[in-house]
Amino acid sequence: MSGETQRATDDDVRVARTRRDVGRAALRVITDGGPETFTHANVAAEAGYSRTTLYTHWPTKVELVTLALESVGRMPHGRRTGDPRADLGAELRAFRRGFVEAKLDQILMALAQWGVAVEEIAAIRDSIVEDGESVAREILAELASDDELEAAVAMLSGVVVCPALMYGRVPTDDVIDTAVAIVLKGLGVLPVDPV
Amino acid sequence: MSGETQRATDDDVRVARTRRDVGRAALRVITDGGPETFTHANVAAEAGYSRTTLYTHWPTKVELVTLALESVGRMPHGRRTGDPRADLGAELRAFRRGFVEAKLDQILMALAQWGVAVEEIAAIRDSIVEDGESVAREILAELASDDELEAAVAMLSGVVVCPALMYGRVPTDDVIDTAVAIVLKGLGVLPVDPV
DSSP: OOHHHHHHHHHHHHHHHHHHHHHHHHHHHHHHHOGGGOOHHHHHHHHTOOHHHHHHHOOSHHHHHHHHHHTTOSOOOOOOOSOHHHHHHHHHHHHHHHHHHSOHHHHHHHHHHHHHHOHHHHHHHHHHHHHHHHHHHHHHHTTOOHHHHHHHHHHHHHHHHHIIIIISOOOOHHHHHHHHHHHHHHTTSSOOOOO | OOHHHHHHHHHHHHHHHHHHHHHHHHHHHHHHHOGGGOOHHHHHHHHTOOHHHHHHHOOSHHHHHHHHHHTTOSOOOOOOOSOHHHHHHHHHHHHHHHHHHSOHHHHHHHHHHHHTTOHHHHHHHHHHHHHHHHHHHHHHHTTOOHHHHHHHHHHHHHHHHHIIIIISOOOOHHHHHHHHHHHHHHTTSSOOOOO
16 A cells, blocks of 8 residues: 555545544534534534634534534334334334434424525435435335325324424324324225224 | 502503513514524514513513413414314314414424423423314314324324424325325224225
């Protein structure tokens, strides 16, 4: 390996470490404090890097938010078994885990609030949401289309999102399973019990 | 009317006007700027009153938020006809109107974000949410109970809340009506079409 290449590799490692450290710090600042405390100075302090480093690599807040969101990673998705009832239940549990472990509610709220004003952030939010609901949408697309599909996707997301945002709590397994059953019965996929 | 009473009445009118002006201004500051700009100084400037007046009547931010939320008023609710399909559709349309006209999404987000840290604000949020979903819950409570009721309420709120928070748009009438039909079919209230 030539000296040139060695140096490039060392640089790559250093840059990757900086990205990772700053990304995680930026995410902590977003979830702990919200938009008002999200500044280059606060993220630099949290990450243990100089403000100059941050301004050099990520000159704008939008770039810093984008970096933070990369460090959230993709939403965990369950493995599909082909049984829509089991697969949707697994998806909603994974989604609920995101709310509990990754503070997805605070990330979504921060993005929603910023998204109103900043177009780039609205685009980032849309791509996170699309990724988050992609598997549930795929499963439901085999069972419904158009308005039924939109309604079903929004309702199943709502089972997790609404209690989390509106009451600060996540649904139990039983509520998740019951919601999946209601939707699948309503779509004619599962038989309806006699009332 | 004695002079004493007259003066008391004038005072009442003046206090009521101040409350109304400051409440509306506080709400505008919340919905336009979010938590970070919600300060006594900004609300005073927006309302055209002195900071001293604001600090005298509403010494803390929590009192100022409470005042702002009083000026949102109660959620509009439709008149119930007894047909759950029509009544739930009307409720969700009223809820959607709240998102469009009263910027309910931004109010909810601000409250959710503050609610994490401030117990009084979590309590205010809970009472707004309870009022907002009270009629839908009442209608559904006649058709479902326990987990089915929780799932159905969260799902129908979700039809409005999820697109609004996650994509910045509200659902169409057709999506609302389809969601109500899916839930009522899933609960065995409406007949399910053959697939």
